[in-house]
Amino acid sequence: MELLKFKGNMGSIGFADDLFGKRIHLVCPAAIGLSTCGAFVQMDGGLNSEEAEKGVSTVNQMNETGTFYPKMYMTVLPLSQFGERDDFGNIGLMKKHIEDAFEANEKYLKSAELIFDLQDMGGFDSDTALAALIEVSNLKSNLRFTKKVYFLN
Helix, strand or coil: CEEEECCCCCCCHHHHHHHHCCCCEEEEECCCCCCHHHHHHHCCCCCCHHHHHHHHHHHHHHCCCEECCCCCCEEEECCCEECCEECCCCHHHHHHHHHHHHHHHHHHHCCCEEEEECCCECCECHHHHHHHHHHHHHHCCCCCCCCEEEEEC
């Protein structure tokens, strides 16, 4: 499995077609509004805003990774800061969230390509997320379905 910096355009028609056509698995922070998750939900990715808001809220409240599969090939990582919780710098917890995204892909989505959008946004520790992704990727070299992992930061 390769870990590569994503150099494509997430806003392109081709990217949306691949995501909605279930050819790629997108992993991003659990946030609605001006966020990757919010943008693709609004593009009619198979979820209505109420379903997306409920899913994102549950992920953040429970502090666990969640996926919108089978409606959409998108997995969301909980925000590092939510309510009273502050997990900034907690690499062990972030590695668990990243491992859960890989596990969802291997067990359910079975996509050859994962794209981790770890861009800096309020409440999400993108630096720790990238460090965790690098560590986890180094341990996940022999996965059955996942062949390429891309990241944005």
